Each structure stands twice: as C-alpha cells, then as structure tokens.
Amino acid sequence: MGIQGRQPSPAVDRAARAATRRAFRDGEREPNGEAVVVRDLVKRYGERVAVDGLSFAIQHKEIFALLGPNGAGKTTTIEILEGYRKADGGEVRVLGLDPQRDGAELRTRIGVMLQSGGIYPTVTPIEFLDLLSHFYEDSEDPRELIHLVGLDDVARVRYRQLSGGQQRRLALAAALVGKPELLFLDEPTTGMDPQARRLTWSLISSLRERGITVLLTTHFMEEAERLADRVAIIDNGRLVALASPRELTQAETDEVQFTAPAGLDLVALRALPCALDARETQPGQYVIRTKRPADLLAELTAWARDAGVLLQTIRVGHESLEEVFLRLTGHELRE
Amino acid sequence: MEALLAQARMELVLTLRRAEGVLITLVVPAVLLVFFASLGIAPPGYARPVDFLLPGMLALAVMSTGLVSLGIRTAYERSYGVLKRLGSTPLGRGRLLGAKVISVVAVVAAEIALLLGIAVVGYGWRPGGSLLWALLALASGTAAFSSIGLLLAGTLRAETTLAAANALYLLLLLLGGIVWPVERLPGPLAIVGLLLPSNALAEGLRLSLGQQPGVPLAQILALALWFVAALMVASRTFRWE
Numbered sequence: 001m002g003i004q005g006r007q008p009s010p011a012v013d014r015a016a017r018a019a020t021r022r023a024f025r026d027g028e029r030e031p032n033g034e035a036v037v038v039r040d041l042v043k044r045y046g047e048r049v050a051v052d053g054l055s056f057a058i059q060h061k062e063i064f065a066l067l068g069p070n071g072a073g074k075t076t077t078i079e080i081l082e083g084y085r086k087a088d089g090g091e092v093r094v095l096g097l098d099p100q101r102d103g104a105e106l107r108t109r110i111g112v113m114l115q116s117g118g119i120y121p122t123v124t125p126i127e128f129l130d131l132l133s134h135f136y137e138d139s140e141d142p143r144e145l146i147h148l149v150g151l152d153d154v155a156r157v158r159y160r161q162l163s164g165g166q167q168r169r170l171a172l173a174a175a176l177v178g179k180p181e182l183l184f185l186d187e188p189t190t191g192m193d194p195q196a197r198r199l200t201w202s203l204i205s206s207l208r209e210r211g212i213t214v215l216l217t218t219h220f221m222e223e224a225e226r227l228a229d230r231v232a233i234i235d236n237g238r239l240v241a242l243a244s245p246r247e248l249t250q251a252e253t254d255e256v257q258f259t260a261p262a263g264l265d266l267v268a269l270r271a272l273p274c275a276l277d278a279r280e281t282q283p284g285q286y287v288i289r290t291k292r293p294a295d296l297l298a299e300l301t302a303w304a305r306d307a308g309v310l311l312q313t314i315r316v317g318h319e320s321l322e323e324v325f326l327r328l329t330g331h332e333l334r335e
Numbered sequence: 336m337e338a339l340l341a342q343a344r345m346e347l348v349l350t351l352r353r354a355e356g357v358l359i360t361l362v363v364p365a366v367l368l369v370f371f372a373s374l375g376i377a378p379p380g381y382a383r384p385v386d387f388l389l390p391g392m393l394a395l396a397v398m399s400t401g402l403v404s405l406g407i408r409t410a411y412e413r414s415y416g417v418l419k420r421l422g423s424t425p426l427g428r429g430r431l432l433g434a435k436v437i438s439v440v441a442v443v444a445a446e447i448a449l450l451l452g453i454a455v456v457g458y459g460w461r462p463g464g465s466l467l468w469a470l471l472a473l474a475s476g477t478a479a480f481s482s483i484g485l486l487l488a489g490t491l492r493a494e495t496t497l498a499a500a501n502a503l504y505l506l507l508l509l510l511g512g513i514v515w516p517v518e519r520l521p522g523p524l525a526i527v528g529l530l531l532p533s534n535a536l537a538e539g540l541r542l543s544l545g546q547q548p549g550v551p552l553a554q555i556l557a558l559a560l561w562f563v564a565a566l567m568v569a570s571r572t573f574r575w576e
Contacts, residue, residue, distance in 0.1 A: 082423055084576075108425045118420030120412070122352045123345070134341035135424045178424070 035060045035095060035182050035213040036081060042089030043076050043237075050076045052237035053090070063204070063214040065228035067221070067325070073237035074217035075115055078186050081215070082112055095182055108136065111180030113171045115187050121160035125151050125170045128159070129177055136178035145173040150199055165196035172200065183207065185216040189223060201226055221322040225249075231321070235329040248324050254293045255319055256300065258286050259312040268307070272299045287323070339430045339437075342421075346438035350404060359504070360399045360442060364392040365449055371514065372458050378516050382546075385458040389450065390540030391513040394533055396446035397476045398507060400439055403500045406484030409435070410496035413488060419576040428575075439481055443473070464548030472539035472551055475558035479532050482565035489573030507533040532561045 036058035043051040051073040058064040066074045079085045081092055083099035083106060092099060097106045119128055129142035146155045149169040154162055162170065168191055175183055188204065189197045204227055207214055218224055224231045225245045233240040233248075241248060253276060262283035269278035269288060274296040276289040290296040293316045304311045319327070350356060368388055377384040412418050421431055454460035483503075487496045508514065510528045517528030528534055539554030 084419070084422070104425070104427065107423055107427075110423070112420070112423040114416055114420055117416030119415070120345075120349060120417055121415060122349065127345075127348075131341055131345050132424060135338045135426045174420075 033060055034058060034093075035062070036064075036215060037093040038077070038081070038090070039092070040090035041077065041080065041087055041092060043073070043080060043085065044088050050237050051080075051087075054234070054237065054239055055090075056232050056239060056242055058213060058215060059229075060213055061208065061211050062229045063208060063216070063227055065224040065231045066215070066217040066234055067219065067224045067231050067321075068217075068234035069219060069329075069331070072234045074234060075186055076237075077234075078184050078215065078217055082110065082184055083107070108178065109181045111175035111178060111183045113175040113183070113185045113188055115190070118171060119159050119167070119174070122158050124156045124158055125162075125173070126155045128170065129173060132174055132177040138179055139177050140179060142177070145176060148176075149173045149203065150196075165192035168192055169196065169200065172203070180212060182213045182215070185214060187217055187219070189218070189220065197223075221320065221325065225321050233325060233328060240328045241324070245321055249318050249321055253289045253291055253319070254316060255323070256288045256290060256293055256296055256314065256316050258300070258314040259284055260286060260304070260309055264309065265307075268303065269300075272296065272303060274299055289319075338426050339433055342426060342431060342434035343437040343441075346434050347441060349408060350438060350442060353404070353408065356404045356408070360396065360404050361446060361449065363399065364396045364446065365453060367395070367514065368392045368450060368453055369457065372454075378519060383458065383460075385454050385460045386545070387516070387541070388514075389454045389460060390544055391537045392450050393447060393473065393540055394476060394537040395508060395513050396450060397443055397473060397536060398480050398513075398533055399504060400442045400446065401477055401480030401482075402484040402487075403504050404442070404484075405435060405439055405481055406487045406500045407493075407497050409485060409488035410491065410493040413574070413576065414493040416576060422575055436481070439477060443477055447473070462544060463546045464542075464544045465550075466543075468543035468548070468551055468555075469540055472536060472543060472555055472558070475555050475562065476532070476536035476539070479536075479558045479561040479565065482562050482569055483532075485573065486565045486569040489569055489575075507531055512537045532558060535561075 034057045036056075038057070039055050041051050041054040042049070054073070054077060056064075066077060068074050076085065080087050081094050081099060083103045086100060094106055095109055099106055123131075125146055126142055129145055133139040133142055143155075146152060149172055151166060151169055151173070154166055159167060159170065168188065172185070172188060175185070185204070189200050192200060201223065204214060204216070214227075216223075216227065228245060230242065230244050231248060232242045262280070264280070264286065266278050266280060269275060269286070272278075272288070274290050274292045276291065278286065278288045280286050288296060288300070297314070297316070300314075301311065303309075350360075368385075371388050372384045375384055378387055381387040409418075418431070422428065451460075484500065487499055491499060510517070510520065510524060511531035511533030512528055513533055517525050517531075517534050519525075520528050535554040535557040539551035539558070542549040542551040542554065
C-alpha cells in the first residue's frame with residue numbers, strides 16, 4: 001500500500017473510497033460483511049472542521065486502530081459511530097446499521113469504553129457490572145469479567161477509590177458485559193501503569209479469539225503496533241495512511257541512526273549518494289533514510305573522517321511507527 | 336422490565352449512599368415537624384400546629400426529593416459521564432428516566448409514611464378530608480419538582496446545580512408556604528410566595544386534608560403548569576454529557 005506524502009495520499013484515499021462504495025452498493029443492512037464503513041465523513045464544531053472527509057472500512061473480527069495526536073478527530077469519529085454525534089456530511093454504517101436511525105438495535109450489539117469516566121463513583125465494580133448485565137438479553141457473568149480484567153481484589157471497593165488503571169479496566173469490563181459483536185475502545189490504556197497496560201493488551205488481543213471486532217483509538221505507537229491488524233493514521237481529521245503496522249513500518253526504506261555533535265551540516269549529509277533525506281531529530285541525534293544501508297554506512301563514515309566528525313552509536317533499522325507518523329504528518333505525536 | 340427494575344434499584348442505592356441527601360430528604364422535614372409542632376405555634380385559623388405543619392412538611396419532603404436530591408444526583412451523573420455511558424446501552428433514555436421516577440416515588444412514599452407516623456403517634460393527627468385529592472396533589476407536586484430538578488441538572492454544571500438546588504430549597508422553605516402561610520408574609524413577599532410551586536403543593540394538601548375539605552383544583556392546575564413548563568424547557572435544553 002502506498003504511503004507517501006504528508007497530504008492524504010491519493011492512492012490511500014482512492015482505495016478507501018472504492019472499498020466503501022462497494023460496501024454501500026452491496027446492501028443496506030450488512031454491506032459486504034464489513035463491520036464498520038465510513039465514507040467521506042465530515043464533522044464541524046462551529047468553524048473548526050474536526051473530521052474532514054474521512055473514509056475507511058473495518059472487516060469483521062478485525063482489530064483496527066485509529067492513531068493520531070490529540071485533536072486529530074479520533075474521538076469525534078468513534079462517537080459518531082457509537083451514535084452520540086450526528087455527522088455533518090458523509091455516511092457511516094455500523095454492523096450494517098445507521099447509528100442515528102437504528103440506535104436501539106445497535107446498542108444491543110456494541111460495547112463502548114469512553115475515553116474517561118462513565119461509572120458511578122460510589123458503586124463497586126461488581127455492582128456496576130451486575131447492573132449492566134440486566135440490560136442485555138445475553139450477558140457475561142460479572143464475576144468472570146472481574147477476574148478477566150484482574151480486579152478480584154477490589155471487586156467490592158467503590159469506584160472512586162480505585163486507581164486510574166483499575167478504573168479503566170472496569171470500564172473495559174463494562175464494555176464487554178453485553179457480549180458485543182463490535183467493541184469501541186477510546187484510548188483504552190491511557191492512565192495505566194506499564195503492568196496494567198500489558199495486561200490490557202493481552203486482554204484485547206484475546207478478544208480476537210472470541211470473534212469480536214475492535215475499533216480502538218490510541219496515541220501510543222506501541223499499542224497500535226502490538227494490537228492492531230490495521231492502523232489508520234489520522235491528522236487534522238484526514239486519513240494520512242491506512243495499512244497494517246508491518247506495511248507501514250516495513251516500507252522499502254531503511255534508516256541509519258547515529259549520535260554525533262549537534263549542528264552537523266544536513267545539506268552535506270543529504271548530498272551523500274545513497275541518502276534519501278537526513279534529519280536531526282534532537283540535537284545530536286540524526287536519522288538518514290536510505291534504500292542501501294550498507295553503502296550509506298561506507299559513505300557516511302568516509303564523510304565523517306574527512307569532516308573530522310566522531311560518529312557514535314550507529315544503528316541500522318526499519319522505521320518505527322513513530323517515525324512513520326512523524327514523516328507522514330510532519331510533527332510529533334503529542335500526548 | 337428487568338433492565339428498568341435493575342436501574343431503579345441502582346437509583347435507590349445511589350440515593351441512600353449520598354448521606355447529605357438522606358439528611359435533607361428524610362431528616363429535615365421530620366425534625367422541622369417535631370420542632371414546630373412541639374413549640375405549639377399555630378398560625379391563626381388552625382386549631383393545632385400539626386394541621387398546618389404536616390401538609391407543609393409533606394410538600395417539603397416532595398421538594399427535597401424531586402428538586403434537591405434528584406437534581407443534584409442527576410447533575411453529577413452527567414458530569415461523571417454516567418448518563419452518556421448508559422446512553423450507549425440498551426437501557427435507553429426512556430427507561431433511565433422511568434427508573435428515576437420509580438426511585439423518586441419510592442423515596443417520597445417512605446417520607447410520607449415517616450411524617451404521617453410522627454403526626455399520628457406524636458400529635459394525635461387524624462386524616463380528614465379527601466385522601467384522593469391529597470394523593471393527586473402529591474403526585475402533581477412530585478412531577479413538578481422532579482422536572483424542575485432535571486431542568487437544573489441537564490443545563491447547569493454539577494457544582495452550580497448543587498448550589499442552585501439548595502438555594503431554591505431554602506427560598507421555598509421560607510417563602511413558599513412551608514413553615515409559614517404566605518398570606519402572613521409582608522406585602523410583596525406574599526405575592527412572590529403565592530406564585531411558588533411549594534405553596535401550591537402545601538396549600539393543596541392543606542385544603543384536601545383539612546377538617547372542612549375543599550377541592551384543590553387551582554393548586555393542582557398550578558403544579559401541572561409548573562410540570563409542563565419545566566419539562567418542555569428541560570426536554571429542549573437537557574444535555575446528556
């Protein structure tokens with residue numbers, strides 16, 4: 001899949017549109033077996049355009065990540081799919097349904113984890129899950145869910161006394177109560193310590209075996225890389241790239257990273273025959289992209305010798321998703 | 336049905352877990368009843384203090400449940416994102432509202448029982464007049480104050496709702512015919528008092544429970560107007576998140 005340029009690449013856009021057009025043509029109710037279809041979605045808040053012509057489709061049983069910085073339009077998109085917000089333009093289908101028109105049916109088939117809150121502060125995990133279990137015809141056993149998310153020790157502690165990570169895990173368990181076909185997780189691990197995050201990751205991965213489709217938003221690169229079958233990178237409400245983490249990071253180029261005194265001549269580095277481009281990511285940290293890493297190393301060391309520059313910790317590798325993001329959007333992924 | 340009952344039970348549990356809420360809904364009307372009835376101060380026209388006080392305290396109980404307790408609780412549920420979260424479950428807004436109605440009615444019934452018990456046992460009060468009209472007045476009062484509470488909860492921030500509901504409670508308690516007849520308030524305050532929904536409810540109860548019972552049509556109509564007006568505004572302005 002082509003990933004080039006910092007504007008939404010025409011190739012990506014065209015592919016996504018073609019897929020969604022097909023989906024809509026093939027039937028109102030269950031378009032083409034796709035769990036979620038988004039076509040030309042637009043949402044404005046006053047003057048500000050939060051979502052700007054977004055298109056993508058999610059396959060059944062897929063774990064799909066929306067990755068982007070704060071304000072990229074991730075939460076707005078997910079909340080339109082959940083039925084909380086109305087789109088200003090474009091179309092969405094969720095499990096073949098229109099979230100606005102068929103909300104009542106949709107709510108029996110989805111599970112929702114909001115970005116924060118959503119739970120009574122004076123209620124315990126077991127009480128809250130038990131409450132929700134009465135809302136669905138077929139529901140999970142609250143006790144098993146408590147165990148699944150590792151809250152056994154605090155099952156009878158009031159929500160407001162739980163740690164931030166425990167609160168998030170309860171919200172995740174709550175999203176699973178109704179045995180959903182499709183799960184919406186809005187920044188599921190924000191506020192968790194590394195251990196809780198790892199537990200949550202393995203939990204989300206295990207949902208795959210239950211055949212649950214997952215749409216998650218995140219601004220953790222590692223999260224998208226580990227969990228998602230496909231990642232949609234979003235910036236300023238637009239689709240920047242859409243591919244599997246492997247495809248995104250194993251593009252045809254490699255990288256040579258090295259440490260050296262700050263302020264080296266980037267023009268000279270870019271002029272090396274095998275260099276595609278050169279950047280100083282932080283003072284003294286350099287990255288050169290190349291298609292021929294071995295040749296570039298030879299050129300680089302020769303140049304350093306001539307320029308009297310001492311190169312340290314040279315590393316050759318693929319781009320990380322983080323670097324892909326930086327290259328595609330031109331800015332860092334802020335938390 | 337199962338979902339509605341589970342949610343109603345949760346609403347009741349939440350009501351009881353707010354200690355200050357329990358104080359203002361259950362304890363304050365009972366304490367005021369005992370205090371003023373024991374002082375033996377009755378406004379002219381009432382043979383015994385309890386004849387005047389009991390209807391006022393019943394009205395106060397309805398007001399503190401519908402306006403203060405329900406309003407504040409719902410406002411915080413909104414700010415905690417609970418209303419939003421429940422909105423994505425099959426419970427739906429209709430049943431969520433229904434559960435709140437059930438919990439309010441249950442709490443009001445408990446308060447009525449408590450206050451009647453105190454009045455009967457402590458002060459020899461016996462029901463006169465028409466229980467049917469009294470029940471109608473209580474029902475329309477509960478509807479009116481609950482919709483005012485929800486109106487506050489759905490439009491103001493939680494902290495503002497807390498302050499506004501408590502301020503209204505105090506205002507209605509003093510000027511709204513609860514502990515003192517509005518016609519005995521000084522000039523302009525009497526007019527204000529007459530228009531307040533608490534006065535309509537308290538007077539409606541006094542009329543229907545009095546020794547020479549009257550039909551509190553005007554009061555019930557006034558409460559119905561408050562109900563419809565608050566509900567219409569609330570349904571337009573209520574924000575779920």
